[in-house]
Amino acid sequence: MLRQIHSLPGWMAALFVTLLAVTGAMLSLHPLQAHLQSVQLAQGQATVAELAELAKQRYPGVEEIKRSADGIVSVYFSENNQVQRVQINPLTGAEIPEVHPSELFRWSKNMHRTLLMADTGRIVIGISALCTFILSISGALLVAKRAGGWRHFFHKAQGTQSQRLHVVVGRAALLGLLLSSSTGLYLSAGSLGLISEASEADPAFPDHFNDNTDNKAHATVPLGRFAALQSTDLRDLRSLVFPSANSANEPYFLMSNQGAGYVDASTGEMLTFEAHNTARKIYEWIYALHTGEGLWWLALVLGISALSVPALAITGVTLWWKRRKLRSEITDNSAPENAETLILVGSETGTTWKFANALHRSLRRAGQRVHTAPLDQLEQNYPSARHLLILTATYGEGSAPASAQSFLSKLREHTGLQSLRYAVLGFGDRQFPKFCQYAYEVDAALQEKGLQKLCPITTADRQSVQEFARWGQALTKAMPLDFTLEPVEDHRKTDTFTLIERIDYDDLTDAPSCVLRFQASALQQKKGGRRLPTLPHFEAGDLVAILPPETSIPRFYSLASSASDGFLEICVRRQKNGLCSRFLHTLKVGDTIKAFIQPNPHFRPEAGESPVILIGAGAGIGPLAGFIRHNVHRRPMHLYWGGRTQQSGFLYQEELNRYLKDHRLSELNTAFSRENEPSYVQDRIRANGDALRDLFSKGAQVLVCGGRDMARGVQEALDAVIAPLAMDTQTLITQGRYREDVY
Structure with missing residues (x-):
């Protein structure tokens, strides 16, 4: 269920979430730009009174002063019956060249907020934020579950390259995505009216000015000595509105980080004041966390996190497609009521399905009516079935994989399986403490239910095709049925390697060993006008998959060299019935092999100085x-x-x-x-x-x-x-x- 929760919103909103992330990443640069453009002040370095006096002297028609969360101070003043705006240095009053937002920035801002579709776009943006939040939470739960608990959350990722990339990028961006999505969801809910948007402080206008429509009295206290403005730090200023030119006795209107109030134009005292309420403070705090305004470093963190979304979307869709493709390859699937053999599959990432598919095809070729399905789809009645074959992976710390979440509970309530004979093949990775734990639990539950074993439980480490083949041989004898288990093919592109050196060790036994060194044969690179053979990248401890003649099933050998050594080296002991080892032992210098590299990053020393x-x-x-x-x-x-x-x-x-x-x-x-x-x-x-x-x-x-x-x-x-x-x-x-x- 957790994987479905993770996959569904990803599919539904992949395009919009990616668009939201890309535009968000572009907008995240604005706070840094504003930070670099503004004059940064220390707490207590200047007051609003000093700025107001400075602005009044330099811009006689000043009407309003504004300070943004990023520290940019703008003065609005009247000149030739037109309102002008300039950005200034708040300490000197000197004008600062204004950097205007580009068309791309304005377009990105509108796209990020509404998708250029007004209210409809706001709804889509809100849903996308919700999907991002769900994806972040469910993804974190999946990683923790697969790693074997939260304490192993940051352990080295396992699996294919796409799986590792998806996990590593997701973990790195998790906190940023959670913060962006949760705050974005709150802001969307406010803009759509789902929650009330807290209004700014709105103090009452002083009563004794209500009737004073034509008072020409002059201020008795200079502006720079207004007590209300002197007590307000310049860093807390949001805006200061000056009295109109025709009513100089009107009060000043001050908006600060603490609240808003009216300041007497004659005495400089605060006449009325209203603090921002809690709801407004929460809104502003969430707005700052989402946009990074005033927090340029946070904006960059959120922007970098947002850039992970395209990579997560691509790898996520790739993994989903591979899982779906592997499962969809099952053909000629008999109905449950007609099947003689049942194959039930427990898979998390889809790789177990390729083994189930090979088993399914082999049994069909032997004339069996076979029904293959996920473990969760255990039916109540199989009137024609005689054999039950279970192939299952283990997820995380001994948990059931995605397609087997309800199998054990269904099995406990089942009443019609006792006549079946069964076999279990477990898939896992021995690097996990509870290797194939779920397969053992299934085996025990089937025994407890009264089913008879065809053969002992078998485990396959990292999808070992050799273990799968051995299990198939045991099935052939136990069913009994005359069939040859179809091999699990690996269709990765191979390279050609030429043997350049061999060192033989004859230890006076029937299983001699040798060290073989190969060079790349394919002409892959130009250098100095000549085409030279190059080795693919690999490190000692990685695996080389070698295809012996007349078979498409690779055999894996651990590499004793790195590509930087200039050769590919393996050590091979000849096995009595080993198709590939016997082939390798017959090679002479100059002979070639077909092979491909499979990275094995978990098997190598960790960086550091420990022994x-x-x-x-x-x-x-x-x-x-x-x-x-x-x-x-x-x-x-x-x-x-x-x-x-x-x-x-x-x-x-x-x-x-x-x-x-x-x-x-x-x-x-x-x-x-x-x-x-x-x-x-x-x-x-x-x-x-x-x-x-x-x-x-x-x-x-x-x-x-x-x-x-x-x-x-x-x-x-x-x-x-x-x-x-x-x-x-x-x-x-x-x-x-x-x-x-x-x-």
């Missing part, structure tokens, strides 16, 4: 070696790595020894499982408990790369080591100090 603990096993050393290679500032880095044999299976041995000598690597701890005294990397961690606790007390962060079983053992070992510090790995994950890239 970094790198832990890996086997080919997982690749990105860790890349981090050390680029440690040019000699930040403390401690490597724990496990291999099989020291003599022929010590990956990166020469390079690591070189890094120890030049202090890019502070410490190297190795473990070998097929030596006379076998050990594993977690054994080294337990043995070095004291040293590790000292590093963690200094704010150390951990990066782990390798197999899932190794990563699980490392977590258990570290939990034991840091328990005396009242810490555990889940706490470190929450703090962003423990990151994994496991497979």
Whole structure:
């Protein structure tokens, strides 16, 4: 529901909200311009009496003095039967050249207030302000929910590039957008008469002047010594109206920040005064917060926040379209009452739907009648169904995703599912503390309901196509049904890379490893009249997706190099049934591959000087070696790595020894499982408990790369080591100090 609340006003008002934001950003420059044009006064530097005397001497026909919230002082005077206006320096009375608003500014102001459509435009503007407010509140709630609570609100954004940009820009602009929209909503309500607009103070005209229509008496006190004007600081002045030339004994009318009153033209005393009421003060305070008048720095903040709206609109619409497109790809969807197999999907951003679509097509090809729908659309009756397959993501801190908000409550009340056999595939990110928590809750609820499992629950880290494929193999055996799970294709554009160097490590096992270095093959850039190959941008820890021949399913490998190294480097262990690893191990220098880069920004050391603990096993050393290679500032880095044999299976041995000598690597701890005294990397961690606790007390962060079983053992070992510090790995994950890239 929260996502629908966020999406609906965004769609309804995207154009108007963007127009409102762009014109608001343009208007936000005016307070700064006025600030630079005006003479800034200190409190107590001058009084209204001094200014009035100065204006009267320099402009004998003065009728009124005004001071804007930005500090610009204007004098209106009569000359040759015409009213003239000049801007002056309030301390000297000298005229200041006036900067007139441009046509573009005036157009922007009218567009921002009424869309050039009078009252109809005011209504649209009010609705747009309301939509902006709703979008800001719902967006903040969505970010907090996805991050796992408000305390993680500003943690590094996860997801695709569009998702990260939408979150980062939205968070940065949140306070500004909330302030602009809430104050704009109040002002719109006032202009439309929905709330009463507070009027300015209107003091009663002094009674003893009512009948004095032709009094020519002269003032007994000089204007510059009027007590009422002397007691009013010039910074508080809004306007001072002089008596007319034909009735010099009429009182002066003074409007200040405190209120309004009439000043006796003979004695300079305040005759009547009325303070601004609370409603008026609130209105003026809200008006200043919205326009930035008198608060030029706030206007700039609001203007910068407003400029985020086009970016938010573009990324928001892009994300909505992708979610809708992925879901709409389901074809040949059988009716619920006719389906033999049910596929129910829990998705937040839409990515789970591409896996559901692949599963749907595979089962249809096998002759099954399949009904695929969101988890929330659980029906009461499925008379033909035999299997229930659930693919669901987890949102934030273990919550249900957008399309599964009511599933568990519906399931508890359901009475007709017990005959179904089910399987659950959970999608998530292991960097979140409650990885696939909702999938586990669904699995437990189905068991409690009495349904029988087809196969154990499976989890896929960051949309792993390999886990999806393994789950499909388990389904094939359990259903039983003769079908091949259709692969989830990735249609991103690939580049061609040529192998320029390979380093082989034959560790006397059936799973040798090698380090492969590639150069870009595509001619993408001109330099000095020649076309030279260039690498796409990437950093160590990012992923390269390689497409083996005769398949469109990429296999992902962690990068051991950055583009600045001039080559793309990976470390590959040959797997017995690994299609891609076996292909890579057959490559000769000069052979080419097709691949694309997938950024993996969460897996790299955070900036700073705190120690970094790198832990890996086997080919997982690749990105860790890349981090050390680029440690040019000699930040403390401690490597724990496990291999099989020291003599022929010590990956990166020469390079690591070189890094120890030049202090890019502070410490190297190795473990070998097929030596006379076998050990594993977690054994080294337990043995070095004291040293590790000292590093963690200094704010150390951990990066782990390798197999899932190794990563699980490392977590258990570290939990034991840091328990005396009242810490555990889940706490470190929450703090962003423990990151994994496991497979």
